[in-house]
Amino acid sequence: MLEKQTNCSVCCCTSLNKxxxxxxxxxxxxxxxxGNLLTLAVVLGTKHFHTPQGYLKASLAMADLAVGIFVIPLSVYAEITLMWTDTAPSWILRNSQHTAFHPCSFLGxxxxxxxxxxxxxxxxxxxxxxxxxxxxxxxDAVITKKRTSMLIVFSWTGSFFLALSPVIFSQQIALEYNACSRMCNYAFAANDFPPHVWHILLLFPAFDxxxxxxxxxxxxxxxxKIRHHSKKRRRLAKAGCQSTSGPSxxxxxxxxxxxxxxxxxxxxFTPVAVFVVGxxxxxxxxxxxxxxxxxxAASSCWNVTIYSVRDQKFRVRARQLLTLSKIKNSP
Known part of the structure; x- marks a missing residue:
């Protein structure tokens, strides 16, 4: 429970650091x-991106967007409340097993x-x-929109079942606002717990x-394969031929x-997986x-940066949306 935690992370122990x-x-x-609203606007609003890859990118953006809408605002609210009033709300001091309608029961x-x-x-x-x-x-025959949509549904269903499994299958695991991570985390409800409890938590790093x-x-x-194909293209180019096979x-x-x-x-992802094991x-x-x-959490805003740097069509379409120019004539 958070009230038993005496440590705080190095960046959050003093008001100057907070x-x-x-x-x-x-x-x-x-x-x-x-970033993720822009990604969704580009992918869903542009016919060129209505592909299996585009669907997967939209699913990734929705997962990242949920972090920005639900998870981080609670941490902001909790930390501003602690700084402003110098007292913690009751739900911060207790875990989900000791507080009705604990926010972490949902956000964790x-x-x-x-x-x-x-x-x-x-x-x-x-x-x-x-x-x-x-x-x-x-x-195009193997990766279809229908199969991709089914994989996306499976991904969301399976992921949230796995996320809920610790509290479903063990009464020794609760959710709390952690004084170290400044987020809602899984925690042991008691000091003594059977081995199967930490086996459940190890599902996360094992899956990751x-x-x-x-x-x-x-x-x-x-x-x-790309390296092999590039070498083949260079050899054919030197011989005055042109390769018609392989990826474009x-x-x-x-x-x-x-x-x-x-x-x-x-x-x-690796640091959190290592932390859970430890x-x-x-x-x-x-x-x-x-x-x-x-x-x-910061990884949730990296996808739009990578797309903007690596994908010229995404970059052009994003610029059009941001400047409200030539949108009607865009593909």
């Missing part, structure tokens, strides 16, 4: 809202579920790009690392964009938990 922390939270919240699973949706969606994006690179002539490993391996296969330049560029997205998300073995790692969870 001010930049709250400013960071507010800026991050607006960055997530702006939302953050965990959206995180798992993001990991799963990035994995599906790498699979889609791998098929496009390895079997470009069969891509399994999908991240699969994502990295899939990207490696795709880039190996647009497919290769899209694969590199998803590769960059994979790298950013892998860096963002936490269930008895390590609190208070300062590390703050940076781990907020690095993860």
């Amino acid at each position: 001010i930049p922390m709250v400013v960071f939270m507010i800026l991050l919240m607006f960055g997530i809202l702006f 699973p939302v953050f965990a579920g959206c995180t798992l949706v993001s990991i799963t969606t990035v994995f599906f994006l790498t699979i889609e790009r791998c098929v496009a690179v390895m079997k470009p002539l069969h891509k 690392f399994t999908l991240l490993t699969g994502t990295v391996v899939t990207n490696f296969i795709s880039f190996t 330049f647009s497919e290769i560029k899209a694969a590199k964009t998803i590769g960059a997205l994979t790298l950013v998300f892998s860096i963002s 936490n269930v073995t008895g390590n609190q790692w208070c300062s590390f938990s703050f940076f781990a969870f907020w690095i993860l």
Whole structure:
């Protein structure tokens, strides 16, 4: 329970440190809202992006947007309240098992579920790009809009079931506003708990690392094929011939964009997974938990940056939406 926690993260122990922390939270919240609303506007409002890959990008943006709408505002409210009144609301001092209608009962699973949706969606994006690179002539037959929509529904359903599983299958696990991470986290309701309790919490890092490993391996296969195809094109170009097989330049560029997205998300997810493993073995790692969870939260605004840098069509369409120019004539 939070009332038993005596430590605080290094950035939040003094009033001087709390001010930049709250400013960071507010800026991050607006960055997530702006970036993902723009992504949804571009993807859903432009016919060119009505593809399986576009659907997956929209699903990823919706998961990230939920973090900015629900998760971060509670942390902002809690921290501003603590700074302004110097007293904590009752729900902050107790966990979900001791407070009726505890906000973390909703926001904890939302953050965990959206995180798992993001990991799963990035994995599906790498699979889609791998098929496009390895079997470009069969891509449209294998990766269809209907199958992609089914995968998206499966991703959201499975991710939120996994996010709720700790509180469904164990009475020893509660949700609380953590003094270290400054977020709603899963916590042990008592000091003594059977081994199956921490086995449940280890589902999260096991799921994360399994999908991240699969994502990295899939990207490696795709880039190996791209490298081989690039060498073949150069040899044919020197011989005065032109290659008509293999992935197009647009497919290769899209694969590199998803590769960059994979790298950013892998860096963002790994610290939290490491923290959960350390936490269930008895390590609190208070300062590390703050940076781990907020690095993860910050990943929710990276996708629009990567698309803007790597995808010229996305960049042009986003500029048109922001400047309200040539929208009617856009494809």
